Amino acid sequence: MSSTxxxxxxxxxxxxxxxxxxxxxxxxxxGTVVHPKAAILALSGPITIGASCIIEENVTIxxxxxxxxxxGSHNLFEVGSHIEARSIGDHNTFEVKSRxxxxxxxxxxxxxxxxxxxxxxxxRGYTQEELGDxxxxxxxxxxxxxxxxxxxxxxxPSGATETILEEGEEGEAGEGGxxxxxxxxxxxxxxxxxxxxFTGSVGVWSGQGRLQEEALHAKHLDYxxxxxxxxxxxxxxxxxxxxxxxxxxxxxxxxxxxxxKRFDTYSRHFQGDRNKDISVLLDFSKNLIDEEIWAxxxxxxxxxxxxxxxxxxxxxxxxxxxxxxxxxxVALRDLDDDFKGKDKVEGVDEVIPELKHIRDFSEAVRNGQxxxxxxxxxKSIVNIGIGGSDxxxxxxxxxxxxxxxxxxxxxxxxxxxxxxxxxxxxxCDPESxxxxxxxxxxxxxxxxxxxxxxxDWFLEHAKDKKHVAKHFVALSTNVKAATEFGIAxxxxxxxxxxxxxxxxxxxxxxxxxxxxxxxxxxxxMLRGANEMDRHYAxxxxxxxxxxxxxxxxxxxxxxLGAQTHAILPYDQYMHRFADYFQQGDMESNGKFIxxxxxRVQYQTGPIIWGQAGTNGQHAFYQLIHQGTKLIPCDFLAPxxxxxxxxxxxxxxxxxxxxxxxxEALAFGKTEEQVRxxxxxxxxxxxxxxxxxKVFDGNKPTNSILFQKLxxxxxxxxxxxxxxxxxxxxxxxxxxxxxxxxxxxxxxLAKKILPLLSADAAKVDAEKHDGSxxxxxxxxxxxxxxxxxx
Ligand SMILES: O=P(O)(O)OC[C@H]1O[C@@H](O)[C@@H](O)[C@@H](O)[C@@H]1O
Numbered sequence: 001m002s003s004t005x006x007x008x009x010x011x012x013x014x015x016x017x018x019x020x021x022x023x024x025x026x027x028x029x030x031g032t033v034v035h036p037k038a039a040i041l042a043l044s045g046p047i048t049i050g051a052s053c054i055i056e057e058n059v060t061i062x063x064x065x066x067x068x069x070x071x072g073s074h075n076l077f078e079v080g081s082h083i084e085a086r087s088i089g090d091h092n093t094f095e096v097k098s099r100x101x102x103x104x105x106x107x108x109x110x111x112x113x114x115x116x117x118x119x120x121x122x123x124r125g126y127t128q129e130e131l132g133d134x135x136x137x138x139x140x141x142x143x144x145x146x147x148x149x150x151x152x153x154x155x156x157p158s159g160a161t162e163t164i165l166e167e168g169e170e171g172e173a174g175e176g177g178x179x180x181x182x183x184x185x186x187x188x189x190x191x192x193x194x195x196x197x198f199t200g201s202v203g204v205w206s207g208q209g210r211l212q213e214e215a216l217h218a219k220h221l222d223y224x225x226x227x228x229x230x231x232x233x234x235x236x237x238x239x240x241x242x243x244x245x246x247x248x249x250x251x252x253x254x255x256x257x258x259x260x261k262r263f264d265t266y267s268r269h270f271q272g273d274r275n276k277d278i279s280v281l282l283d284f285s286k287n288l289i290d291e292e293i294w295a296x297x298x299x300x301x302x303x304x305x306x307x308x309x310x311x312x313x314x315x316x317x318x319x320x321x322x323x324x325x326x327x328x329x330v331a332l333r334d335l336d337d338d339f340k341g342k343d344k345v346e347g348v349d350e351v352i353p354e355l356k357h358i359r360d361f362s363e364a365v366r367n368g369q370x371x372x373x374x375x376x377x378x379k380s381i382v383n384i385g386i387g388g389s390d391x392x393x394x395x396x397x398x399x400x401x402x403x404x405x406x407x408x409x410x411x412x413x414x415x416x417x418x419x420x421x422x423x424x425x426x427x428c429d430p431e432s433x434x435x436x437x438x439x440x441x442x443x444x445x446x447x448x449x450x451x452x453x454x455x456d457w458f459l460e461h462a463k464d465k466k467h468v469a470k471h472f473v474a475l476s477t478n479v480k481a482a483t484e485f486g487i488a489x490x491x492x493x494x495x496x497x498x499x500x501x502x503x504x505x506x507x508x509x510x511x512x513x514x515x516x517x518x519x520x521x522x523x524x525m526l527r528g529a530n531e532m533d534r535h536y537a538x539x540x541x542x543x544x545x546x547x548x549x550x551x552x553x554x555x556x557x558x559x560l561g562a563q564t565h566a567i568l569p570y571d572q573y574m575h576r577f578a579d580y581f582q583q584g585d586m587e588s589n590g591k592f593i594x595x596x597x598x599r600v601q602y603q604t605g606p607i608i609w610g611q612a613g614t615n616g617q618h619a620f621y622q623l624i625h626q627g628t629k630l631i632p633c634d635f636l637a638p639x640x641x642x643x644x645x646x647x648x649x650x651x652x653x654x655x656x657x658x659x660x661x662x663e664a665l666a667f668g669k670t671e672e673q674v675r676x677x678x679x680x681x682x683x684x685x686x687x688x689x690x691x692x693k694v695f696d697g698n699k700p701t702n703s704i705l706f707q708k709l710x711x712x713x714x715x716x717x718x719x720x721x722x723x724x725x726x727x728x729x730x731x732x733x734x735x736x737x738x739x740x741x742x743x744x745x746x747x748l749a750k751k752i753l754p755l756l757s758a759d760a761a762k763v764d765a766e767k768h769d770g771s772x773x774x775x776x777x778x779x780x781x782x783x784x785x786x787x788x789x
Pocket of ligand 1: 386387388389438439441442444447502587
């Protein structure tokens with residue numbers, strides 16, 4: 001029957017499941033959501049659907065006439081509605097199982113109520129054949145349609161209305177039970193006036209509530225876009241990658257031999273456009289990809305709508321849907337106001353004033369204006385926090401040590417193990433120490449306990465509570481709890497719920513960084529991160545460094561069975577970098593539930609680990625080279641060292657290892673090569689020895705070579721990994737920005753704590769499992785013993 005060629009033109013942000021029946025020339029506008037099992041059939045002329053429409057399950061939209069069927073924007077087609085209208089304006093609602101015939105033109109703001117049929121035909125009713133044509137071919141439905149149609153027709157506006165409209169006058173309210181339409185089936189088009197409510201009795205809507213209705217429609221669309229994202233494994237490129245991973249076995253040795261330009265093809269250079277010193281080269285040529293795999297990975301990113309989800313994040317939309325929050329750590333480093341969408345989110349306008357607060361305080365501590373209760377300048381700071389309130393500042397203070405104020409000691413106490421606090425206090429002087437209590441929630445057991453201990457210790461010396469104000473500051477979103485702890489208002493540094501804990505070093509949580517390296521350097525780091533943010537937000541996928549890193553890792557994780565990913569910085573200052581991204585990646589992407597509430601059918605976040613080169617080489621590289629596991633690795637190194645001792649020889653040796661390891665991993669050593677190198681006859685006869693010296697090679701790596709570990713470059717590198725993590729989460733369809741997985745253990749620990757001062761009978765009464773009870777009872781039985789040594 002189709003006389004038009006199949007052609008589908010889809011705008012951005014359209015949700016279109018695979019099982020929608022689309023025939024002929026169909027155009028779907030931006031942001032429209034089509035549900036599964038809908039049918040859009042341009043059987044003769046084309047169908048054009050505008051923006052932000054919702055087309056629910058089992059809706060059929062048909063154009064049997066050669067002229068185009070143009071449908072406007074913001075229309076809602078509810079389940080089972082059957083639409084063959086001549087044209088449709090904007091903001092209309094077609095309720096469940098409503099029908100519109102091809103001789104009806106719908107204006108705007110019209111509602112065709114559930115089960116009603118808007119037709120131009122007369123009261124004579126329809127023959128079964130006509131109905132089959134008009135309302136679909138299911139007999140039973142046609143029967144129902146006849147009854148509904150007949151009832152509704154009796155109440156449709158009279159033919160007079162039609163004539164008036166044709167003369168260009170305003171449509172009128174039809175009176176319920178008005179004259180029947182008498183037009184035969186070949187009658188001219190009936191145009192329903194705007195605001196008609198077609199409920200069986202025709203009325204004109206006052207238009208009141210229109211804004212609410214529009215807002216509801218927008219919410220409905222948002223909800224659907226989230227809920228309807230298909231599982232990544234249902235995307236066409238996913239199946240293709242599955243197949244390619246089995247059929248295209250990439251052998252790096254051959255791939256490089258065949259293609260002298262492989263390095264050029266698979267490497268990208270990033271340079272800051274405001275801070276030109278930020279220069280990062282990513283070489284991803286030593287990965288198990290070929291042209292087809294790479295192109296399909298890029299298509300997967302498109303199909304998974306990575307760009308749209310990224311834009312939604314930058315735009316301040318509530319992409320952390322489970323907690324109903326925006327995700328705007330990028331706003332914390334957007335000092336030149338590059339991303340406008342963020343401004344609508346509450347608190348964003350407080351970022352700059354809060355930075356000033358950080359500047360004033362950090363400068364006062366650094367230049368000695370801020371003194372302790374006896375007038376001594378501050379010599380030590382102790383950051384008390386855990387997770388995101390510890391790892392970021394601790395990692396950065398180590399990484400940027402060359403910029404640190406060396407006569408100021410920075411301690412980071414996180415563990416509830418009293419040892420951690422005791423060792424820090426041992427080297428602190430209460431008169432010259434500032435405690436920074438860092439906790440987004442200000443309820444974290446470890447942090448609050450450690451802070452209380454620190455305050456008790458301080459008061460033992462200072463005696464008077466009023467001195468607390470000189471020695472304790474709080475970094476938190478929970479002003480109330482911080483006040484209750486006794487922190488003075490002016491010593492509170494706030495941030496906002498749209499800053500996730502593991503993305504918070506850019507906020508007030510970075511106060512210790514600002515104190516250690518100075519505010520100017522802290523800001524340089526923020527700006528460096530913003531350079532990467534702008535790159536991520538606007539660079540095409542195949543040039544986009546965080547996207548590339550995400551796709552490469554996803555390929556190993558989902559198609560080649562890799563369970564872990566190693567981060568290996570050849571820079572001693574970055575020795576905590578892998579620890580930091582252990583939280584950054586594993587807390588973000590260690591999830592099995594998608595945003596639509598389904599369980600994933602595939603692997604999500606990898607296990608992240610690693611340590612600074614070359615130490616790792618003498619510890620675990622054996623397994624990477626010759627073990628049985630596939631471990632993709634990122635090798636990072638600076639071109640310039642901060643410490644060019646012995647004329648830079650240390651650094652050259654370090655870099656020679658940095659270059660050698662990925663080469664060894666990629667190309668290995670064959671048995672033939674081992675034999676060629678072996679001179680002793682005895683050794684040559686020892687096949688066990690010969691085989692033990694074989695390296696299979698083909699182990700994938702990324703090499704990330706940056707100019708120098710400056711604050712700007714570090715900021716860019718951290719942001720690069722943050723966005724790599726987000727990209728993967730977008731593709732897997734999970735929420736990378738909540739962390740409910742940390743809760744259960746906390747709750748159980750709170751229940752167990754009282755048992756540790758109780759007796760065995762109480763433990764039994766609490767009904768923990770046999771193992772947990774057994775362990776607690778063993779503890780209780782031995783808790784009062786004192787070991788002599
Ligand atoms: O900063 P507070 O609220 O103390 O949380 C500290 C840490 O707690 C953990 O359980 C996680 O939720 C982390 O994301 C968070 O960084």
